[in-house]
Amino acid sequence: MKLLIVGCSWAFGDELDDPSKECFSTIVGNRINAEVTNLGWNGISNHGIARKFLESDISVFDLVLVQMTQPSRTEYYDKGGRATYNKRQLQKKLDPNKFLRGNVYRAKKGLPPLMPNHKDPVIKSSWENILVDREHFMSTGHIMDGKEWWIRYYEELYHDKYGESDEMLFFHLMKNKLTNMSIPHLMMTINKKTKMPFDLQLNKSKYPRAKGNHPNKIGHIMIARDIMNLL
Amino acid sequence: MKIFSNGSSFASGKYPEYLAKMLNADLTNIAMPGYSNRSIWRTTIEYKPDNYDLAVIQLTSKSRTEFYSDFGWQEISPQLIHPNLGDKKRLWQYWYENLYSDEYGDCDENFAIEGLRDYFAISNIPCIIVTTDKFTNSNKFDLNIFDISFPMDKTRHPTTIGHKVIANKIHEIVNSRM
Numbered sequence: 001m002k003l004l005i006v007g008c009s010w011a012f013g014d015e016l017d018d019p020s021k022e023c024f025s026t027i028v029g030n031r032i033n034a035e036v037t038n039l040g041w042n043g044i045s046n047h048g049i050a051r052k053f054l055e056s057d058i059s060v061f062d063l064v065l066v067q068m069t070q071p072s073r074t075e076y077y078d079k080g081g082r083a084t085y086n087k088r089q090l091q092k093k094l095d096p097n098k099f100l101r102g103n104v105y106r107a108k109k110g111l112p113p114l115m116p117n118h119k120d121p122v123i124k125s126s127w128e129n130i131l132v133d134r135e136h137f138m139s140t141g142h143i144m145d146g147k148e149w150w151i152r153y154y155e156e157l158y159h160d161k162y163g164e165s166d167e168m169l170f171f172h173l174m175k176n177k178l179t180n181m182s183i184p185h186l187m188m189t190i191n192k193k194t195k196m197p198f199d200l201q202l203n204k205s206k207y208p209r210a211k212g213n214h215p216n217k218i219g220h221i222m223i224a225r226d227i228m229n230l231l
Numbered sequence: 232m233k234i235f236s237n238g239s240s241f242a243s244g245k246y247p248e249y250l251a252k253m254l255n256a257d258l259t260n261i262a263m264p265g266y267s268n269r270s271i272w273r274t275t276i277e278y279k280p281d282n283y284d285l286a287v288i289q290l291t292s293k294s295r296t297e298f299y300s301d302f303g304w305q306e307i308s309p310q311l312i313h314p315n316l317g318d319k320k321r322l323w324q325y326w327y328e329n330l331y332s333d334e335y336g337d338c339d340e341n342f343a344i345e346g347l348r349d350y351f352a353i354s355n356i357p358c359i360i361v362t363t364d365k366f367t368n369s370n371k372f373d374l375n376i377f378d379i380s381f382p383m384d385k386t387r388h389p390t391t392i393g394h395k396v397i398a399n400k401i402h403e404i405v406n407s408r409m
Contacts, residue, residue, distance in 0.1 A: 051338055054345060077334040125334075144325050152322060159299040165273055169346060172276055176349035 002060060003034040006053045006174075007067025010190055010202055011040030013220065015210035017108070022217050025065060027224035032231070034063065043129040043137065045073035050170040051127070058178070064185040065227070066174050067202065071163030071191055072154070074130045078140065081123035086141035088123075094136060132158075164195065171196045186230055199230055232256035235280040235356070237271050238289025240264035240388055241363050241376065241397070247287065249398035254405065256284070265306040265313070267295035268343040275347060285409070286351050286358040287401060289376070290343055293336030293364050294327070337368055344371045359404055373404055 005011050005025040013023025020026065020038075029036035039052050046068050058064060078084060106113055130150050131137035138150035171187065178185040189196070190203040200223075207219035215223060234256045236247040242262035251258035261278055263270070268290050280286065295308040302315045309327045311320055344360060348371075351358035361374040379400050381393035389397060 047338075050342060054341060076330050077332045077338070079332045079334070142325070142329055144322070149322070149325055149330065157298055157300075157319065157322060161299040165299075169269075169273060169276060169342070172350060173342060173346040176353050177345065180349050180352045 001032060001034040001062045003029050003032070003036045003063045003065065004039065004056065004058060004061040005036065005065040005067065006039045006049050006056070007065075007188075008040060008044045008049070008069040008190070009042040009214055010069075011038065011065070011067040012042055013038075013040065013214075014042055015212050015214040016217060016220065022220055024215075024220040024223040024227065027221060028065070028227050028231075031224070031228060032063070037061070040067070041129075043073070043131055045069065045075050045129060045131075046071060046166055046170045047073075048075045048127060048129060050173055051075075053174050053177075058183060059181060061183060063231075064178055064183055066178075066185060066187050068167065068171065068187070068189045068191065068194075068198070070131075071167040071194075072132050072158065072160075074166075075127050076130065077125065078128040079125045081125055082142075083128040083140035084123050084126065086139055087136060090136045090139045167191065167194060167196060171198075184231075186227060188227075200226060232285070233283045234258050235275075235278075235283040235286045236260040236262060236288070237266075237275050237278075237286075238262040239266040239271065239291040239295075239363070241291075242287075242289040244389060245391060245394040246389070246397040246401070249395050250287065250401055250405075253398065253402050254285070259283070262289065265295075265308070266291065267297050267306055267308070268293060268340055269295075270297045270304065270306060272343040272346050273297075276350060280356070281354045283354075283356050285405065286347075286356050288347055288358065288360045290340065290360060290362045290372070291364060293333075293340040293367065294331060296339070333368075340364070340367065340369055341371070344369065357405075357408055359401060359408070361401065374400060 013019025016022040025036050025038050049068060128140060132154045138148055140150060142149040144152060175187055186199045188200040188202050189198045192203050202223060207215045207222050209219060210216040232254055234251050236242055236258060239262060243264050247258055247260045261274055271290060297304050297306050305315060306313055307323050311323055347360060348358055359373045361376055362372045363376050365377045376397055379396060381396040382390045383393055384390050
């Protein structure tokens with residue numbers, strides 16, 4: 001049996017000690033004896049979730065969990081990797097000790113530590129997540145009249161109606177495809193204000209959180225239990 | 232028989248009517264000039280067409296998009312000739328010059344194709360999707376209108392005869408399917 005999950009950091013298991021073992025999709029997978037493919041990605045938008053969903057061969061899965069995210073997020077294709085470079089530089093400036101904390105995680109996983117002079121991965125074209133939450137998530141280096149274009153996008157172009165329509169379109173796209181292919185599925189969201197008929201709302205206070213507001217280990221166990229009740 | 236049609240300026244012309252006549256069908260056509268693939272997909276889902284015998288959807292240039300403003304939904308294309316753009320025009324110009332890519336357009340085009348096909352499949356409505364994007368990379372269309380020869384007017388839209396040629400071609404596809 002094969003289980004696929006698509007979603008953002010909630011699906012990935014951000015802030016867990018070992019996401020591959022502790023996140024809710026793994027717990028569900030263990031209970032139904034399924035091999036889990038977790039395409040959860042930190043910071044991804046509904047646009048990105050739907051893109052990854054369509055890029056996957058979903059016909060090989062027996063159960064698909066779709067976790068949609070905040071509708072204001074978006075993405076664009078960063079040709080040449082300019083945004084990756086800029087975000088990397090800014091993150092180094094904002095959080096110079098990030099690589100040291102990364103080494104704590106690497107030590108837990110039995111990986112050798114990165115040295116201060118380690119080389120960053122090669123910069124290449126990729127899909128770039130844009131989040132309104134924090135400035136460095138919008139720092140792609142595209143400056144227009146002295147201001148990052150994406151900040152202006154949220155200030156001058158983005159409207160809640162656009163986000164709502166994105167959510168509505170991607171909800172139907174993924175749900176209709178899974179229904180047409182007769183693949184059992186659950187639609188979940190972390191958008192508290194959604195108007196779409198999701199099967200499960202994950203952004204509830206009953207699920208205990210870690211510091212960064214993601215569900216903690218117990219939260220993931222509780223989410224897995226609620227998913228099992230729906231299956 | 233009932234036909235649902237949506238699309239941009241090509242579908243706002245006469246070919247859907249000619250096709251409906253050939254099939255002796257009633258036509259609902261919600262196409263609007265300037266629509267982007269996103270607008271065509273969105274307005275179709277919002278309209279909720281569920282009691283039709285055939286859907287004919289015309290997608291358009293993948294670089295077009297839309298956004299929501301005080302004026303309602305506004306269409307955007309690289310020509311940036313739309314009314315009411317005001318000071319937003321420069322922002323969109325920057326988008327097309329620096330941020331938009333073919334990969335992005337291909338992705339959005341694919342969303343619209345897949346979203347529309349599955350929507351109509353759920354309702355058991357046969358669906359024909361054509362495009363007017365000459366340079367599409369997608370092989371999921373039933374017809375690229377620019378693969379057929381038809382006369383165009385000065386605005387590079389089909390003449391009356393052109394619309395009849397397009398309707399004939401879509402009629403052929405309908406006959407091969409139904």
